[in-house]
């Protein structure tokens with residue numbers, strides 16, 4: 001028996017020389033959606049959109065309908081079109097409406113191609129669609145980018161890092177938020193870096209690590225920020241791998257695209273750096289865990305844990321359950337644990353951080369401190385009052 | 390012009406339970422220009438993609454007829470937040486056929502939605518709108534990430550009334 005099915009039916013007709021009328025229907029076990037979209041043929045612009053729910057889940061889902069109007073004016077061939085639909089229609093209205101809208105728009109794009117072929121055929125009777133389309137796309141064939149495939153399990157042995165207990169009553173060392181995103185380096189963040197630093201300073205953190213996505217901060221720029229704000233600002237990088245997001249320290253190489261975790265490990269070893277797996281169970285517990293049967297013991301078997309030096313067990317963007325699950329897994333594996341806010345907005349700075357018993361003043365100190373395994377994650381915003389100043 | 394369609398698309402994604410530990414998600418596409426199927430096998434509880442198969446039965450685009458083999462590169466990826474970026478990064482550039490990449494994404498969404506369906510089926514039936522509101526309000530409180538992720542959970546919605554991000558951090 002099928003556990004779930006989704007059907008989408010899109011029909012496109014040409015209203016006049018320059019306009020397409022698209023009718024889209026989405027029906028799945030959970031939702032029923034319809035959309036009518038008018039699209040111009042010459043520039044593939046969304047001229048008009050009407051959407052409706054036939055079946056939905058929450059009592060507030062109908063709020064999504066008026067927001068669909070924000071897609072009017074989008075052009076299907078503009079740079080980042082699908083990202084825009086996800087970000088604006090998916091986030092502000094509903095991601096299922098966004099899904100259907102993309103389906104409608106991409107169908108319209110195909111229909112527009114057919115319409116253009118029909119127009120051309122009027123002048124050139126023998127033109128087949130295949131010849132027409134090959135002429136249209138001849139110069140836009142995508143380049144083949146092969147990624148090196150690594151041998152697999154041959155990862156380099158690293159210094160064993162041992163976890164020591166850390167007495168919170170000791171004279172406190174350095175508290176650093178190891179995970180945050182600034183704008184525009186991370187397109188998903190809304191906080192300019194100066195604001196981020198200002199906030200971190202004002203809530204009493206000792207320092208921060210800028211971990212923008214696949215982004216290498218320029219050393220001079222960060223030095224300037226450090227002087228300007230008289231604050232400890234360190235460089236990290238949150239790199240997306242085939243095994244998820246990794247917080248990387250001590251590697252200042254620009255890595256774009258998706259790297260295999262094994263390959264990243266080699267790069268980081270060469271540079272003498274450090275890898276923390278970020279929010280390893282983000283989203284997993286949205287489905288109920290019992291259903292999936294994911295136990296910490298099972299999760300410990302994930303190959304990714306062989307390639308990382310530490311585990312982020314307090315992350316500000318995941319649920320408490322997901323964090324405590326990560327902690328159990330890290331403890332089971334004997335890996336050191338860290339905390340970071342993963343701030344993308346001002347209010348999020350410093351929710352979580354990592355407390356080092358030693359003084360950390362620069363990036364070298366940080367790597368050395370991380371490699372000792374002697375530190376602990378803290379819910380900084382909640383506990384800052386209790387911390388001995 | 391008249392009422393004859395110039396383009397018609399039919400897409401069906403379905404998720405099937407093979408055994409206790411295995412799901413199969415299949416996306417079939419049939420439209421005026423293309424006929425294809427993508428199938429992923431997913432292992433529980435990790436939701437790891439253990440196998441991917443794709444077949445393009447008909448397409449006027451060369452890059453699509455030749456792309457199905459690249460799909461295998463995503464074996465080992467886990468379904469969950471962030472997966473789209475990983476899938477696009479692994480096969481988006483090399484495959485050249487956007488449709489096949491989209492079909493993989495549809496298969497993955499199907500798997501997630503099969504769990505959403507299950508949890509909704511298992512949840513107690515709300516007797517009135519107030520109970521329904523409370524059920525979804527509780528859901529956002531449990532999963533901060535849902536806050537402001539769609540119109541129903543955006544500020545101004547009754548489901549997030551009095552919702553304070555701070556209390557969750």
Ligand SMILES: [Zn+2]
Nearest residue numbers: 179181238342
């Ligand atoms: Zn992050």
